[in-house]
Amino acid sequence: MPEVAVRELTLGEAVREAIAEEMRRDPRVCIMGEDVAEAGTPFKVLSGLVEEFGKERVRDTPISEAGFTGVAVGTAMTGLRPVVDIMFGDFLTLTMDQMVNQAAKVHYMSGGAWKVPMVLRATLGASRRSAAQHSQSLHAWFSHVPGLKVVLPSTPYDAKGLMKTAIRDDNPVLFFEDKMMFKLKGPVPIEEYTIPFGVADIKRAGAGITIVATSSMVQVALRAATLLEEIGISAEVIDPRTTWPLDEKTLIDSVKKTSRAIVVDEGYERYGVTAEIASVITNGAFYHLDAPVKRIGAMHVPIPFSPPLEDATIPTEQAVFNAAREMCKRS
Amino acid sequence: MTNSNQTPGAVPEARSEQYLLMYRQMLTIRLFEEQVNDLYTRALMPGLAHLYSGEEAVAVGICQALRRDDTITSTHRGHGHCLAKGATPDRMFAELLGKEAGYCRGKGGSMHIADPSSGNLGANAIVGGSAGIATGAALSAKYLGTKHVSVCFFGEGALGQGLLYEVMNLARLWNLPVIYVCENNLYNEYTHFSETTAGDILARPAAFGIPAESVDGQDVRAVYETSRRVVDQVKSGTGPAFLLCNTYRYRGHHVGDINREYYRAKQEEQRWMAERDPIKLHGDWIVSQNIAGKAQLEEIHAQVKIEIDAAVEFAMNTPYPGVDQVTEDIYA
Numbered sequence: 001m002p003e004v005a006v007r008e009l010t011l012g013e014a015v016r017e018a019i020a021e022e023m024r025r026d027p028r029v030c031i032m033g034e035d036v037a038e039a040g041t042p043f044k045v046l047s048g049l050v051e052e053f054g055k056e057r058v059r060d061t062p063i064s065e066a067g068f069t070g071v072a073v074g075t076a077m078t079g080l081r082p083v084v085d086i087m088f089g090d091f092l093t094l095t096m097d098q099m100v101n102q103a104a105k106v107h108y109m110s111g112g113a114w115k116v117p118m119v120l121r122a123t124l125g126a127s128r129r130s131a132a133q134h135s136q137s138l139h140a141w142f143s144h145v146p147g148l149k150v151v152l153p154s155t156p157y158d159a160k161g162l163m164k165t166a167i168r169d170d171n172p173v174l175f176f177e178d179k180m181m182f183k184l185k186g187p188v189p190i191e192e193y194t195i196p197f198g199v200a201d202i203k204r205a206g207a208g209i210t211i212v213a214t215s216s217m218v219q220v221a222l223r224a225a226t227l228l229e230e231i232g233i234s235a236e237v238i239d240p241r242t243t244w245p246l247d248e249k250t251l252i253d254s255v256k257k258t259s260r261a262i263v264v265d266e267g268y269e270r271y272g273v274t275a276e277i278a279s280v281i282t283n284g285a286f287y288h289l290d291a292p293v294k295r296i297g298a299m300h301v302p303i304p305f306s307p308p309l310e311d312a313t314i315p316t317e318q319a320v321f322n323a324a325r326e327m328c329k330r331s
Numbered sequence: 332m333t334n335s336n337q338t339p340g341a342v343p344e345a346r347s348e349q350y351l352l353m354y355r356q357m358l359t360i361r362l363f364e365e366q367v368n369d370l371y372t373r374a375l376m377p378g379l380a381h382l383y384s385g386e387e388a389v390a391v392g393i394c395q396a397l398r399r400d401d402t403i404t405s406t407h408r409g410h411g412h413c414l415a416k417g418a419t420p421d422r423m424f425a426e427l428l429g430k431e432a433g434y435c436r437g438k439g440g441s442m443h444i445a446d447p448s449s450g451n452l453g454a455n456a457i458v459g460g461s462a463g464i465a466t467g468a469a470l471s472a473k474y475l476g477t478k479h480v481s482v483c484f485f486g487e488g489a490l491g492q493g494l495l496y497e498v499m500n501l502a503r504l505w506n507l508p509v510i511y512v513c514e515n516n517l518y519n520e521y522t523h524f525s526e527t528t529a530g531d532i533l534a535r536p537a538a539f540g541i542p543a544e545s546v547d548g549q550d551v552r553a554v555y556e557t558s559r560r561v562v563d564q565v566k567s568g569t570g571p572a573f574l575l576c577n578t579y580r581y582r583g584h585h586v587g588d589i590n591r592e593y594y595r596a597k598q599e600e601q602r603w604m605a606e607r608d609p610i611k612l613h614g615d616w617i618v619s620q621n622i623a624g625k626a627q628l629e630e631i632h633a634q635v636k637i638e639i640d641a642a643v644e645f646a647m648n649t650p651y652p653g654v655d656q657v658t659e660d661i662y663a
Contacts, residue, residue: 030474056474059505061501062500064497064498064500064501066493066494067463067494068497068501070462070467070497071463071466071467071501073464073467074404074465074466074468074471074481075467075471076467077452077468078402078452078467080471080474098494101457101460102464107660107661107663108661109439109453110438110439110453110660111433111434111435112436112660113435113445113447114452114453115663146661147661170662171662
């Protein structure tokens with residue numbers, strides 16, 4: 001087998017490389033958002049793109065999230081493939097009508113006549129000491145709405161392959177990047193590749209318990225799995241990678257094997273992604289379960305500023321470890 | 332601006348044809364809406380509908396100045412825009428009745444009719460909700476160099492929505508070929524616009540540096556001549572424009588809004604219908620200019636009525652979509 005050339009990229013670099021490749025491949029792909037051009041966004045994810053593609057294709061906008069998201073919907077319907085940048089996921093609240101009532105429904109309401117091929121990039125994740133309006137993980141809201149697709153990469157490899165798929169998709173896609181993971185490094189092939197939506201990835205194989213985790217919670221789950229291994233518990237860590245479409249089969253098959261499951265996600269626990277996935281597992285693997293599916297999400301409080309308070313709201317590897325130990329002992 | 336003062340017999344034949352076409356289109360919209368009202372009151376139409384009667388000169392005057400591949404976005408009161416842009420009554424009635432032969436396979440209904448073949452990006456049930464889409468279509472036109480213009484129809488109620496101001500700012504900054512058409516029919520649903528709208532309407536676009544003017548929305552030729560000039564201007568690359576069309580909604584906010592005395596007097600409605608009806612005004616002018624006689628206008632009326640009746644007949648008899656179609660078209 002020929003050696004595949006691989007180098008290390010950060011997650012931010014992987015996202016940038018995916019967008020740049022798609023912009024070279026397809027002149028209809030363009031970027032819109034606040035401070036996306038010379039500034040390359042505050043997280044520097046888009047640095048260098050305006051130099052290569054110019055200001056028509058890498059377009060700085062006023063601070064008008066609803067306005068430029070709506071404009072992106074219109075451009076997507078009429079021949080462009082915009083990649084919209086929403087700096088902090090909390091600002092998605094300002095785009096809700098455009099995404100939920102317009103983008104998500106245009107194809108259906110028109111009986112398939114119009115399409116909306118657009119990507120809305122946004123950040124999620126707490127622990128940056130940014131307080132309640134710059135720290136939320138709101139991907140569950142969009143996973144709830146028919147017509148939208150929702151992507152949550154957890155590694156540079158996944159980020160690149162999933163972003164390329166998102167840009168080529170003919171539907172509105174929300175692409176959530178954890179702002180604390182932009183510097184996370186990982187192997188990324190030089191050769192071109194894409195990753196299909198709706199295909200979960202087994203990040204670590206195991207036999208004793210299944211830990212389903214999304215976005216940065218995958219790293220939390222992997223660290224918990226290492227701790228569990230030390231006490232003789234073999235944990236399987238699965239990353240769904242897209243909350244919609246959702247790869248139900250891989251989740252259910254894993255739990256049929258392990259008989260126990262924990263779901264970890266940084267969105268609010270109440271009515272959240274963990275609830276939906278726990279329900280999918282319970283329905284699909286009920287007679288194989290040795291314990292109720294455990295959910296671990298963000299505490300049901302606005303994200304506080306004070307560091308010890310904020311840290312208390314987020315799922316940790318210790319919490320996952322404790323839950324897994326308890327579940328494995330109990331059965 | 333208008334040709335209202337031309338001397339009898341001085342109208343060239345091509346223009347005469349166009350004036351007759353405008354008459355026919357306005358009448359088509361009027362008779363279409365009367366049928367919608369009739370279907371609704373006979374409980375033959377599901378849901379509800381917002382009628383465009385009284386405002387026909389706006390849609391027809393503006394769409395006459397557009398090419399078929401120029402784009403529009405429309406509103407919950409959108410049947411007139413849709414017809415004027417080139418949709419046909421049969422597939423529209425089918426959509427209103429939720430039938431598979433409708434423009435949206437029955438999935439959109441009255442408030443969501445869209446038709447790519449006539450450049451209609453869709454009616455929109457969120458007031459002001461299409462302002463972003465219309466502005467985006469203009470950005471595509473500029474980016475792709477298509478020379479298309481994008482028209483955003485909205486009622487004066489949308490002046491209360493922030494989105495409109497965000498996208499007007501963008502359109503001016505980026506010099507986009509979009510025309511914001513405000514149809515002021517005087518009522519935000521059940522409330523006179525003076526109770527909801529501070530300041531001057533035209534001062535809003537002016538604040539962004541967008542050229543703005545108002546036109547008598549009951550005079551189809553005035554709307555057309557103004558639109559033609561504005562469309563030419565916008566297509567020449569001068570950026571966005573704003574057109575305020577002063578008009579009147581004959582019926583209620585929707586077909587079920589029958590008793591309206593608590594927000595407007597019957598006499599007011601009767602005055603508009605008697606003195607300012609766009610179809611009557613245009614018809615009288617056509618006769619006065621010897622473009623056509625009364626008998627010819629009556630003949631047009633009879634033809635349109637046959638077309639509308641046939642369209643209703645078609646829609647009533649065409650099948651509903653199969654239930655298996657409910658999960659189609661969620662994703663492209």
